[in-house]
Structure formats: C-alpha cells, structure tokens
Amino acid sequence: MDMRPLGRTGIKVSSVCLGTMTWGNQNTQAEAYEQLDYALSRGVNFIDAAEMYPVPADSETQGRTEEFIGRWHTERGNREDFVLASKVAGRSGMTYLRDKADQIRHTPAQINEALEKSLRRLQTDYIDLYQLHWPDRPFPGAGFGYHSYHDYDAGDMVALEDILGTLNDHVKSGKIRAIGLSNESSWGTMKYMQLAEANGWARPASIQNAYNLVSRRFDYGLAEVACREDVGLLAYSPLAQGYLTGKYRDDIPKNSRKDLFGNFLSRYEAHDGVEAVNACLDAAKELGLTPTQFALKFVESRDFVTSNIIGATTMQQLKDNIDAHDIDWTEDMEKAADKIHRRYRSPAC
Ligand SMILES: NC(=O)c1ccc[n+]([C@@H]2O[C@H](COP(=O)([O-])OP(=O)(O)OC[C@H]3O[C@@H](n4cnc5c(N)ncnc54)[C@H](OP(=O)(O)O)[C@@H]3O)[C@@H](O)[C@H]2O)c1
Numbered sequence: 001m002d003m004r005p006l007g008r009t010g011i012k013v014s015s016v017c018l019g020t021m022t023w024g025n026q027n028t029q030a031e032a033y034e035q036l037d038y039a040l041s042r043g044v045n046f047i048d049a050a051e052m053y054p055v056p057a058d059s060e061t062q063g064r065t066e067e068f069i070g071r072w073h074t075e076r077g078n079r080e081d082f083v084l085a086s087k088v089a090g091r092s093g094m095t096y097l098r099d100k101a102d103q104i105r106h107t108p109a110q111i112n113e114a115l116e117k118s119l120r121r122l123q124t125d126y127i128d129l130y131q132l133h134w135p136d137r138p139f140p141g142a143g144f145g146y147h148s149y150h151d152y153d154a155g156d157m158v159a160l161e162d163i164l165g166t167l168n169d170h171v172k173s174g175k176i177r178a179i180g181l182s183n184e185s186s187w188g189t190m191k192y193m194q195l196a197e198a199n200g201w202a203r204p205a206s207i208q209n210a211y212n213l214v215s216r217r218f219d220y221g222l223a224e225v226a227c228r229e230d231v232g233l234l235a236y237s238p239l240a241q242g243y244l245t246g247k248y249r250d251d252i253p254k255n256s257r258k259d260l261f262g263n264f265l266s267r268y269e270a271h272d273g274v275e276a277v278n279a280c281l282d283a284a285k286e287l288g289l290t291p292t293q294f295a296l297k298f299v300e301s302r303d304f305v306t307s308n309i310i311g312a313t314t315m316q317q318l319k320d321n322i323d324a325h326d327i328d329w330t331e332d333m334e335k336a337a338d339k340i341h342r343r344y345r346s347p348a349c
Helices: 027-040 064-076 109-124 160-173 185-197 222-229 242-245 259-267 273-285 291-300 314-326 331-344
Strands: 004-005 012-014 018-019 047-048 083-088 127-132 175-182 208-212 232-235 305-310
Touching: 012 018, 012 305, 018 027, 018 175, 018 314, 027 064, 027 314, 047 331, 064 109, 083 109, 083 175, 109 160, 127 160, 127 208, 160 175, 160 185, 175 185, 175 232, 208 222, 242 259, 242 273, 259 273, 273 291, 273 314, 273 331, 291 305, 291 314, 291 331, 305 314, 305 331
Parallel strands: 018 047, 018 305, 047 083, 083 127, 127 175, 175 208, 208 232, 232 305
Antiparallel strands: 004 012
C-alpha cells in the first residue's frame, strides 16, 4: 500500500481510504467490523466518516456509523493504528443534528457541538482529520450536479475567519489533529489558505470532493491548487456510486444502491452520462482490466490525489477495490481515460 503525506501535517495516510457511509443502513455493525479488520490487514490506515452518516441521511439512523467505529476500536484497542476522519455538516435543514438550531450552519457554537458529539460517538479524545462536509455559504457548486455558476449573496455566510479560527482552536486543544475541506471550490480553498497564513493558524490539509472518470470538475482549477498548496484531493465516489463497475449496464441488481435509493443517482443518466459510462466500460475491456480496476486506478494515479475513498457493501467488493490498487497505471490507460474525457468532459459534474 502506498503511504502519502496528508498536506503538511506530517501524518501519512494510505492511498486507499475506507469509506463508511453505508454502515448503519446498508451494512450492519458486524459487517462494518469485518470491513475495518480486513482493510487494516491490507495496509489501509485511513477511515472516512461523518456526523450525518449513514446515508441517505435520516434522523433515525444518524450517528450509527461513528458509533460502529467507536465500538470497534474500543474492542480492538487499536485507536493509534489508523487515521480517523470525520465531518461536520454544512448549511442544511438537518436540524436533528443539533440540540437546538433552526438551520445547520458553521457557526463556532455549532462546530463545537458537532465535534463534541462526534468525539463521544467515536469514543475517542481526538479526530485526526476534521472536515467541513460542505460549505456554510450557499455556494451552488458544492457536491454533484452543478454545471453553470450563478452567484449567491456573499453576505449570507459565517465569516471564514470564524470557521477556521474555531477549528484552529481545536487543533491547539488537541481535539483534532488536522483540518479538511469538502465539496469546496478553488476560491474557498485559497481563502482558507490565506487566512491560515495571515493568522499563523493550522492550514487545511485536504479537500474531499467528488472525482471519477465521468466527474472531473476537480481537474479545472482545484487540481493545481491541490498540488501547489499541498492540499491533496480525497476523492469520493470513485466508482460513480457503482456505475463505473458496469453493474447497471443491463440491469439493476437487487439491493444495489440504485435499486434501494435510485433517485440520488439520476445525475449519472443525465446529459451524456450513460454514453460516458459505457465508453469507460468498453475501454476497460480493451485494456484487459475490469471496469472497477480501470476506474479506481485512474483516480489513484492522479498527481493531485492523496487518497481514493472506496466504498463497499460486500466483502468481495472491498477485496476487489483494494486489489485494484496493485494495478500499474500505463500510458495506454492514460490515453484511454483522456480520450473519454475529451469526448464527454464531465457529464456527472
Ligand atoms: N464528502 C462527501 O460529500 C461525500 C459524498 C459521498 C461519499 N463520500 C465518502 O466517500 C465514500 C465512498 O463514496 P461512494 O460510496 O459514493 O463510492 P463509490 O465507489 O463511487 O460507490 C460505492 C458503491 O458502489 C458499489 N460498489 C463498490 N464496489 C463495487 C464493486 N467492486 N462491484 C460492484 N459494486 C461495487 C457499492 O454499492 P451497492 O453494493 O449498493 O451497489 C458501493 O457502496 C463514502 O463511504 C464516504 O466516506 C463523501
């Protein structure tokens, strides 16, 4: 397993990160334990959670994912053996996340409350990487399904100084070791970097955004920021939520994400999505790879990627996804990915 630096923090993380957002809904606690034990045995030392998981977000299930991880490392006595990431939700209506709030925002008080609750569920004194899940400002490009920029009211946001200053206080107190961004833009990332430099605060160490063969917005703007500023991409949805495995080409497998929660996948079928996914599946076959190997190794081989966040609902999927790490990325594979990108750009955005 390759180990890569997490920004300038001195922390080393595996280039494959274990995603957890199915634990507590599609996956039981026993299955989460099995995934964790197996991933660690394969050299994965990086685990990505969030206060709102599992998905789809729901007040009934919220917090289960962190609770599973907390119980697992307490039983195993291995908290020092892995790098634990979690996230505080951004602007939203998920008011059940807080004791009392009309809206979820990144106010200092809400960040403090969210962190305390995550630490409790995770049964730990510290979170290695604490990420802003998506921005507090009403930035339209947060997450998927964004194609054209339309400006928002820049007065309608918690000041970035207040957000970063609060996180920096937690770095100083030792409750978090590093700060991460997610679903962030080039402007937001650079602004946080400037604030960190001007105030002598901890700087963001990573950006967790969507990235895969059919969702390549990160290549434009953010990729250079990631390389020059040492704020690498933690790529989520590297398999386009399953589409890039080929599982939906002819059918919808029972109990797959599309079968269970179809609507949130429609972005992969809009615009040229279906054609772009099919081009990836055909290219993998020509290259002598499985579609999963082609998609995962493409992400891991980008210069700006620190870690590729895989997700699995079965042990076979997890094994296949970790095995994909062992493929050598070749010139022919690069050419094939480039050809698809030139033809389809970023249909899932
Ligand atoms: N920051 C954010 O906003 C954000 C957003 C999304 C995800 N994330 C993080 O990124 C992680 C991964 O995201 P993701 O789940 O969307 O990643 P993904 O790799 O694009 O999709 C994973 C899903 O695809 C299916 N799958 C995975 N491997 C497979 C295989 N080898 N063969 C067939 N099907 C396979 C499984 O779903 P089924 O078995 O149900 O089909 C699995 O849950 C999450 O757990 C979370 O930690 C973060």
